[in-house]
Amino acid sequence: MSDRAIPIGESIDLTPPQGMAAGWLELLHDWVITVDHKKLGIMYIGYALIFLLVGGLEAMLIRVQLAVSNNHFLSPETYNRMFTMHGTTMVFLMGMPIIIGIANYLVPLMIGARDMAFPRLNAFSFWMTAFGGLLLYYSFIGGVGLYGAGSAPDVGWFAYAPLTEKAFSPGHTTDYWALALIVSGFGTIGAAVNIIATVISMRCKGMTLFRMPLLVWLNLVVASLILVTISPLTAAQIMLEIDRYLGGHFFDTQAGGSAIVWIHFFWIFGHPEVYVLVLPAFAIANEIIPVFSRKAIFGYPAMVAASVGIAFISLGVWAHHMFTVGMTSASNTFFVLSTEIVAIPTGIKIFNWLATIWGGKVRFTTAMLFCIGFLFQFLIAGLTGIMLSVAPWDWQLHNSFFVIAHFHYVLVGAITFCLFAAFYYWYPKVTGRMLDEKLGKWHFWLFVIGFHVTFDFMHIPGLLGMPRQIYTYEPGRGWDSWNMIVSLGGAVQAIAVLVFVFNLVWSYSKGTVAGADPWDAWTLEWATTSPPPVYNFAVEPVVSSRRPLWDLKHPEDPDSRYE
């Protein structure tokens, strides 16, 4: 389509009427062959939501099993599969796709581009990710290998060697786990390459690097981090498969290999992965908090610097997962200090968000409520993180439920809260309808209560010595009532998520029509229609400040005057 032929200043909606007279087969065909970043973004997000429900169901089964002592609700084998699949699902099939989906949808819109840099690579990446997920879940039926042992991986989401070696994990379940992650890893790397090329090479006129919305900046940082994070995991998985299929000895201690090397390789991936997931959550907060505080973000350059800083520091902290492995004192000290340094850039971010809210005309929409919840919970998650970074404290509590509570505080309290905020904020852009605010408030309050009941109290059995990944426990250790409370909180969270899913479905047809810019926001995605046409912008935008829509709405006092 020759958009340049359209006279400047005029804008015509050239989108063909959608869904009209198209049978479901055409519609399906349309979605399967699409290379449009918005449709692929929606598919990423839809895919992630399905796995959010699946992973959530697995979590609920775990919590039912742990609610009372000496429980036999699940068999021990099933329990092992459930915690393995819950972790793997939530990180690789829910977390990664949803952050990539959001980046896919928003990054081109925010930089005034018509699509990603490589639309076909984008489709390829999505389908690799999707088939990776299917491969993992196929293990439930295909995992019974020659030895008839097990179905679905049961080696924990970090799959420590030598448990994953052929001798201890017969059958094919572990292979499904490794292959699924290799396949979806290729998809993730493709998406990261695409995001980097898009941000560097596809920006509209005037969109200099330091005029990009912070969401775009942070996704650039995350994509760069993915390149050096997912690749080591892929390499380690290939080694594991060489061990399992070709009789290699990488992690085979009896032939001189080293199980510790796997632990290193896994956490060289595993710790930066936390930042791969949490930085997009920061990115979401960076967009939502200013709009609902009616102020520009405080300390934009500091936010960029802090994000880049976090990415660099995160590459040098992995062995804080390994204090109990028995490293030298020098290594322990190094990783204690490097981990504690993370608190500096994250602290800068928290203060900047507070300063953004400070003195603003705060609008307590559901999206803003979730962001405020995120601020509190991320602070607490950071504080327990500093506690755990101290090696002696970690020796006491390593692999206990205190650690589980800590990282769920990050993954749920910070990341999931921001993701929910993103849904309330951008759903109108994606569908053209507002999510229902009343249901949204129910969702928020139920979720925040459920979250705190679950994860605040989960720290306590950890402090009382309850280890992770145990099938059940004896009564009389003082863990019973705490576990019951935690499980009940989990049920409240599950109800909240169901309210959210209902809201998504209900508002799609019944929600208030949103219009192009329902929040009176400032970034470019709100300059086009909701939902945006295939080509995003009829006329390629030109920007002259960080808040192009502010300039447009306030020609008497544009931001560009102060840059």
Place this chain on the structure above:
Amino acid sequence: MSTIPITGAVDRPWILPSRGRVGMSALIVAESAIFTIFVIAYIYNIGRSISGPTPQQVLEVPIFATICLLSSSLTIWIAERALHRSNMKMFGLWWLVTWVLGVIFLGGTAVEWRKLIYQDGLTIHTNLFGTTYYSLVGLHASHVTVGLIGILTVLILTLSGKVAVRHAERIGVFALYWHFVDAVWVVVFTVVYIVGRS
């Protein structure tokens, strides 16, 4: 519904880096990370095999193959320059030379592996040296193979007259990959044939 047009005067020309080069550079970073992990595994496991054969006993330094691969970086660059000058004959010739040099390298690896497997009895599960050697050199060889398929594709398109100077940018992006494959060989060569044998 219509979109809000956002227009304004921008006097400076707006030039951004080529997306192909940025994308390929990003891919190279990711690939380097994969190679780094394999190289670390190789270095860590040097001398940890509990049975023979050892690298000192069986490895021979592949000097000729190495010279071929490294000089192919030069020939692909000469080919690119010819393409920029629209000299299709010279482009085709040097592109062919690049491909032949790559094939010689890969053939060298095949001969080396044949000797190791059939004469020295070293396979991927013989010992840790075999595991790390075949996986690191094999990872590199698989990248060479991908590169050779790419070079061959361009060669066929050139011979059928479909490549022109307007493709120079894409060919340049592809050449980046080939330079990367050559550069990685310097690391693999150093680690496997110099550090690993000493």
